[in-house]
Amino acid sequence: MEITLDSPLDMHLHLRDGDMLKLVAPLSGDFAGAVIMPNLVPPVTEPGGMLAYNQRIREAMGNTPFSCYMTLFFTKQNEQQLALAQSTPSFFAYKLYPAGITTNSEGGVARLAEAENTLKLMEEMGIPLLVHGESHGFVMDREAEFLGVYRQLAQQFPKLRICMEHITTAAALDLLDEFENLCATVTLQHLIITLDDVAGGALQPHLFCKPIAKRPGDRDALLQAALSGHPRLMFGSDSAPHPRCKKEACGCAAGVFTAPLALPKLAEIFARHGALCQLQSFVSGNARRIYGLTPLAKQVTLQNTPMAVPGSYRSYGQQVVPMYAGEHISWSIKS
Amino acid sequence: MEITLDSPLDMHLHLRDGDMLKLVAPLSGDFAGAVIMPNLVPPVTEPGGMLAYNQRIREAMGNTPFSCYMTLFFTKQNEQQLALAQSTPSFFAYKLYPAGITTNSEGGVARLAEAENTLKLMEEMGIPLLVHGESHGFVMDREAEFLGVYRQLAQQFPKLRICMEHITTAAALDLLDEFENLCATVTLQHLIITLDDVAGGALQPHLFCKPIAKRPGDRDALLQAALSGHPRLMFGSDSAPHPRCKKEACGCAAGVFTAPLALPKLAEIFARHGALCQLQSFVSGNARRIYGLTPLAKQVTLQNTPMAVPGSYRSYGQQVVPMYAGEHISWSIKS
Numbered sequence: 288m289e290i291t292l293d294s295p296l297d298m299h300l301h302l303r304d305g306d307m308l309k310l311v312a313p314l315s316g317d318f319a320g321a322v323i324m325p326n327l328v329p330p331v332t333e334p335g336g337m338l339a340y341n342q343r344i345r346e347a348m349g350n351t352p353f354s355c356y357m358t359l360f361f362t363k364q365n366e367q368q369l370a371l372a373q374s375t376p377s378f379f380a381y382k383l384y385p386a387g388i389t390t391n392s393e394g395g396v397a398r399l400a401e402a403e404n405t406l407k408l409m410e411e412m413g414i415p416l417l418v419h420g421e422s423h424g425f426v427m428d429r430e431a432e433f434l435g436v437y438r439q440l441a442q443q444f445p446k447l448r449i450c451m452e453h454i455t456t457a458a459a460l461d462l463l464d465e466f467e468n469l470c471a472t473v474t475l476q477h478l479i480i481t482l483d484d485v486a487g488g489a490l491q492p493h494l495f496c497k498p499i500a501k502r503p504g505d506r507d508a509l510l511q512a513a514l515s516g517h518p519r520l521m522f523g524s525d526s527a528p529h530p531r532c533k534k535e536a537c538g539c540a541a542g543v544f545t546a547p548l549a550l551p552k553l554a555e556i557f558a559r560h561g562a563l564c565q566l567q568s569f570v571s572g573n574a575r576r577i578y579g580l581t582p583l584a585k586q587v588t589l590q591n592t593p594m595a596v597p598g599s600y601r602s603y604g605q606q607v608v609p610m611y612a613g614e615h616i617s618w619s620i621k622s
Numbered sequence: 623m624e625i626t627l628d629s630p631l632d633m634h635l636h637l638r639d640g641d642m643l644k645l646v647a648p649l650s651g652d653f654a655g656a657v658i659m660p661n662l663v664p665p666v667t668e669p670g671g672m673l674a675y676n677q678r679i680r681e682a683m684g685n686t687p688f689s690c691y692m693t694l695f696f697t698k699q700n701e702q703q704l705a706l707a708q709s710t711p712s713f714f715a716y717k718l719y720p721a722g723i724t725t726n727s728e729g730g731v732a733r734l735a736e737a738e739n740t741l742k743l744m745e746e747m748g749i750p751l752l753v754h755g756e757s758h759g760f761v762m763d764r765e766a767e768f769l770g771v772y773r774q775l776a777q778q779f780p781k782l783r784i785c786m787e788h789i790t791t792a793a794a795l796d797l798l799d800e801f802e803n804l805c806a807t808v809t810l811q812h813l814i815i816t817l818d819d820v821a822g823g824a825l826q827p828h829l830f831c832k833p834i835a836k837r838p839g840d841r842d843a844l845l846q847a848a849l850s851g852h853p854r855l856m857f858g859s860d861s862a863p864h865p866r867c868k869k870e871a872c873g874c875a876a877g878v879f880t881a882p883l884a885l886p887k888l889a890e891i892f893a894r895h896g897a898l899c900q901l902q903s904f905v906s907g908n909a910r911r912i913y914g915l916t917p918l919a920k921q922v923t924l925q926n927t928p929m930a931v932p933g934s935y936r937s938y939g940q941q942v943v944p945m946y947a948g949e950h951i952s953w954s955i956k957s
Contacts, residue, residue: 425816425817425818425822425837425838426817426818426821426822427762427817427837481760482760482761482762483760483761485821486761486820486821486830486834487760487761489873489874489875489876490825490827490830490873490874490876491872491873492825492872492874493872495821495825499821502760502762503760535870535871535872536870537826537827537828537870538824538825538826539824539825539827540824541824541825
């Protein structure tokens with residue numbers, strides 16, 4: 288069995304910088320493009336820094352054609368800044384982080400009310416807003432507690448394209464269905480795991496991410512929405528590499544590295560549920576329609592021949608452990 | 623400020639075996655005694671093995687007087703086995719583990735219905751039943767899902783003394799109040815932490831234990847019950863040492879090591895809430911009344927002078943990291 292995907296897109300990707308960028312960027316090369324998150328240290332807040340980062344990504348990608356949809360860290364930019372960003376090649380959207388909620392998000396926005404002017408301008412200018420939607424509450428409630436903010440944003444700015452990034456709950460799906468101007472990304476791991484996989488047996492740092500994996504009912508609802516071809520749900524891996532030594536130590540950093548195996552695993556899952564026909568929309572079609580994207584043409588064929596996931600990926604003095612390290616996935620990319 | 627405790631007891635303690643036993647046993651020496659859990663590899667199921675284990679504990683304790691309340695791993699023992707256990711010095715109770723639910727519990731009981739005869743005999747003979755009360759369900763629901771089993775046990779065996787070990791939820795406290803034949807232990811960490819402390823920021827393996835820390839409302843209810851002198855709630859540290867290398871690696875083992883700092887930290891907490899007068903009942907009085915224990919006489923004075931918690935305890939080639947490693951506790955033991 289085979290399926291050929293037309294320009295698959297990863298709508299939420301962390302490529303980091305420096306040697307880690309050099310290691311992981313080529314591992315996303317089966318995608319036609321990706322939305323690149325700006326939470327470097329310091330975060331990417333200005334078009335100049337964004338262009339330079341884009342250039343470093345292109346160099347790390349080598350000869351692999353790849354559409355970079357660059358994002359800027361939302362910091363209540365003014366009209367002039369928004370206009371400059373919008374006129375900058377590769378710019379795609381602003382990413383809003385509630386302050387301090389995830390890796391390198393300390394500079395995020397603490398109170399949304401202060402950002403109303405910027406959001407109004409973005410709505411008028413047609414600039415998408417991508418949101419890491421978590422409160423500062425109890426870890427299992429953070430996304431649910433943030434839904435009121437999404438609701439308020441969706442109501443107050445009806446023409447603003449708002450993406451609920453890496454949703455993890457059934458409640459977020461319910462909200463998604465309420466507002467046409469909301470869309471959402473979901474990761475590979477949140478279609479598969481629950482908190483049980485992170486902390487139900489022995490502690491599994493390589494499955495620890497933010498937002499944390501939730502309950503079985505949440506996972507099942509997300510999977511069902513993806514398999515059924517929900518028109519405003521897009522694949523965004525949130526593939527988030529950390530050095531092995533930081534993942535396997537006390538105070539393990541949050542993030543699951545899935546970029547090199549995401550498409551084979553998605554094909555395995557969709558095939559197992561008889562839903563391969565929905566994969567194209569999930570990994571490309573919905574994003575292209577929602578955002579009006581025209582990624583570079585790239586066809587990727589997946590086949591039900593096993594892929595051996597390496598125990599780690601190493602290069603440039605960096606080492607990253609992927610999800611399913613040392614295991615087999617029953618689908619693979621046909622080279 | 624000072625408080626002198628009369629024969630403090632740790633009603634749930636893991637001392638392990640071998641070199642780890644030699645390291646950790648003396649670190650419980652401020653207590654007058656403890657209930658010693660039987661989940662070694664293989665578990666302690668027979669009085670002979672229990673006596674030998676008791677002897678190894680006594681040797682590890684050196685010259686420190688200490689009352690060992692030994693337990694046997696519940697395996698549907700018959701009348702002859704129960705009688706032999708009851709006549710064996712130091713025997714205290716049976717510990718029931720649902721199969722496979724925690725460290726070294728693979729040999730536990732899978733279906734309670736099969737154990738009815740043994741439980742009826744224990745009720746008649748006055749042998750307490752200590753229970754690790756978790757289902758095999760979703761990690762945050764395991765204790766709540768097991769409460770029906772406690773309810774059934776409490777109703778079916780009204781004279782059986784049933785201890786809900788290391789409770790972690792407000793729901794367990796509610797059940798405790800319903801049945802006079804139920805009692806419960808609670809750990810130090812479950813009076814203090816929630817899942818946020820384990821996985822809400824960076825992952826903290828040294829705070830990872832089973833049952834896993836729950837929600838803020840659960841923690842608050844447990845603390846309030848302890849501070850208010852709940853008559854059937856007892857301190858049981860569940861202090862569960864693992865080698866540092868096993869706690870700080872992928873697949874971190876469950877358990878928090880608190881034995882050497884439990885009394886100072888409890889004094890700090892009870893003093894902060896103006897409840898020092900309840901500490902004696904919590905760490906000794908309730909257990910002595912509920913089980914009719916007469917531990918050896920040992921007075922321990924706690925003072926509000928800081929204790930520096932070491933980064934780790936090392937000896938006999940073993941290294942264990944305690945809760946609050948490298949931090950200060952504002953109370954200490956007066957030597």
